[in-house]
Amino acid sequence: MSNVPSELRDEIPSFDAKATGDHGPIDWTGLTSIRTAKSALEIGSIVALFAAVFFGLELVLRWTNTPTYVFPKPIAVVKTLANEFTAVYAHHLWVTMYEFLAGYAIGAAVGLLLAALITQKPFAEKVIAPYVLIMVTTPMIAFVPFLRLKMGFGSWPLIIAVALAAGPMVMINSATGFRRTDLAKIALARSYGASTFQIFAKIRFPLALPMIIVGYMVGSIFGLLTAVGGEMVAASEQGGLGRDLVYYSSLARMSEFGATILIIAILGVLIYVIFYFIGKRWASWEA
Amino acid sequence: MEPKLRVEGASKVYASKSGPVHALEDFSLDVREGELVCILGPSGCGKTTLLWAMSGLHELTRGRILLDGTPIEGPRPQEIGMIFQDANLLPWRNLRQNIEFPFEIKKRPPDRPRIEALLRETGLAEFGGSMPRELSGGMQQRASIVRALAQNPGVLLMDEPFGALDAFTRDEMNLLLMRLWSESGKTIVFVTHNISEAIFLADRVVVLTPRPGRLAHIYEIDLPRPRTVEMTFEPAFIELLQDMKRTVETGGRSTLEVA
Numbered sequence: 001m002s003n004v005p006s007e008l009r010d011e012i013p014s015f016d017a018k019a020t021g022d023h024g025p026i027d028w029t030g031l032t033s034i035r036t037a038k039s040a041l042e043i044g045s046i047v048a049l050f051a052a053v054f055f056g057l058e059l060v061l062r063w064t065n066t067p068t069y070v071f072p073k074p075i076a077v078v079k080t081l082a083n084e085f086t087a088v089y090a091h092h093l094w095v096t097m098y099e100f101l102a103g104y105a106i107g108a109a110v111g112l113l114l115a116a117l118i119t120q121k122p123f124a125e126k127v128i129a130p131y132v133l134i135m136v137t138t139p140m141i142a143f144v145p146f147l148r149l150k151m152g153f154g155s156w157p158l159i160i161a162v163a164l165a166a167g168p169m170v171m172i173n174s175a176t177g178f179r180r181t182d183l184a185k186i187a188l189a190r191s192y193g194a195s196t197f198q199i200f201a202k203i204r205f206p207l208a209l210p211m212i213i214v215g216y217m218v219g220s221i222f223g224l225l226t227a228v229g230g231e232m233v234a235a236s237e238q239g240g241l242g243r244d245l246v247y248y249s250s251l252a253r254m255s256e257f258g259a260t261i262l263i264i265a266i267l268g269v270l271i272y273v274i275f276y277f278i279g280k281r282w283a284s285w286e287a
Numbered sequence: 288m289e290p291k292l293r294v295e296g297a298s299k300v301y302a303s304k305s306g307p308v309h310a311l312e313d314f315s316l317d318v319r320e321g322e323l324v325c326i327l328g329p330s331g332c333g334k335t336t337l338l339w340a341m342s343g344l345h346e347l348t349r350g351r352i353l354l355d356g357t358p359i360e361g362p363r364p365q366e367i368g369m370i371f372q373d374a375n376l377l378p379w380r381n382l383r384q385n386i387e388f389p390f391e392i393k394k395r396p397p398d399r400p401r402i403e404a405l406l407r408e409t410g411l412a413e414f415g416g417s418m419p420r421e422l423s424g425g426m427q428q429r430a431s432i433v434r435a436l437a438q439n440p441g442v443l444l445m446d447e448p449f450g451a452l453d454a455f456t457r458d459e460m461n462l463l464l465m466r467l468w469s470e471s472g473k474t475i476v477f478v479t480h481n482i483s484e485a486i487f488l489a490d491r492v493v494v495l496t497p498r499p500g501r502l503a504h505i506y507e508i509d510l511p512r513p514r515t516v517e518m519t520f521e522p523a524f525i526e527l528l529q530d531m532k533r534t535v536e537t538g539g540r541s542t543l544e545v546a
Binding site for chain 2: 004185189190193202206207282
């Protein structure tokens with residue numbers, strides 16, 4: 001009887017548990033389920049709080065006559081950003097985005113592929129687990145000076161660092177997703193004659209997708225961190241937002257420094273918002 | 288006449304961490320074409336194992352199962368439709384996409400007119416775009432019946448499909464199933480641990496013993512059709528129910544013969 005699906009062969013049928021598999025060593029799922037404001041009151045309060053902090057800070061700094069080199073005034077920061085965005089920041093933003101996007105694309109693709117492959121063989125998964133853990137826990141920024149030394153002053157050292165930072169995060173979360181099994185759903189597909197590839201494409205992958213999206217989100221956050229941090233340590237000759245931070249802080253040009261931080265913060269929030277909507281579209285069934 | 292389904296000396300032993308588990312032992316049964324047979328027994332008596340073996344999802348340790356005279360050696364998606372415990376819909380697909388799922392697996396265009404007719408018949412016509420979690424348990428299970436029937440299989444294997452539903456929804460689903468069955472003339476093997484449900488639905492009720500599952504007794508149910516919920520309150524029904532309950536509890540050792 002060779003056509004009997006192998007994954008069901010010696011499992012006692014049980015429907016007590018839903019999809020098995022936990023959320024992995026670190027539960028990042030909270031990231032995709034932050035509660036969002038809906039009513040006018042909630043949104044109004046958010047705007048009011050922002051205005052209070054923004055203008056409150058401005059007032060306090062004026063009142064106390066705090067010099068800009070100690071702490072920049074919010075309005076000055078926004079003005080600097082607006083006035084110098086095209087002349088200065090756009091270029092550095094592009095440099096950082098290029099390093100981030102290239103590294104992230106490579107790291108996330110490899111991470112997802114490895115997760116899909118590795119979870120097919122529990123033995124391979126166990127052997128590789130400690131190394132993945134080392135990669136997840138080691139700050140990849142540490143390698144940037146070394147890579148810089150080996151590879152010169154182009155973008156590649158930072159692209160590689162971003163890939164090394166984002167890849168394992170994508171992998172560890174995706175693997176958690178792929179490890180989930182739902183015997184009843186596999187049995188359903190098998191009863192209609194599904195092939196192993198169809199089981200993967202139509203059951204295992206969609207089942208894993210919420211965790212994969214979480215992995216991509218966490219990976220992107222670590223990737224951005226590594227891109228900016230790496231530039232602070234050893235930027236390419238093109239510069240980048242990280243180098244701006246070091247440059248402006250060393251000259252105590254705090255308005256420019258603040259404007260750079262503002263860009264990075266907006267970038268981070270933007271990445272989050274993108275993944276929030278991706279999660280809403282493709283992972284909302286698992287709320 | 289050759290039976291639609293024939294089970295011959297079926298035994299199944301699972302290898303588990305705490306030693307072998309005998310789920311099913313030397314079980315034989317013939318199911319006629321167009322018959323509705325209920326397999327009744329307590330939890331863990333190998334009912335689901337038997338059904339999964341019939342569907343080709345499980346291998347038997349000994350014995351064999353024949354469908355239309357040919358041994359079952361794997362899933363037979365053209366001839367057999369499975370209906371699972373809890374509707375077993377894919378939560379990331381809406382109802383229509385769930386119902387079209389088997390067509391996708393078989394790489395065939397979905398039979399839209401048939402699906403529409405079934406959706407109307409089961410009262411789901413307006414819910415094709417709904418996600419499973421937006422629907423009640425009864426509606427989910429109706430969708431799963433539509434999913435199986437849309438394939439038009441000759442045999443339906445149903446694994447405690449209404450076990451998770453409340454008593455009222457269960458009655459409603461049983462009536463719906465009987466209507467669909469009488470219209471389509473399919474062969475149905477229906478696994479349940481609910482005695483009343485088994486009597487209500489079945490032409491024959493096959494009682495299994497607790498683990499390992501063996502044949503305890505086969506009851507011919509000759510209540511007239513179409514059956515109604517009111518019939519379940521009549522003395523003949525209750526007498527049968529009490530007798531069957533004893534059989535389940537004693538494993539058939541003190542069975543009274545019922546005409």
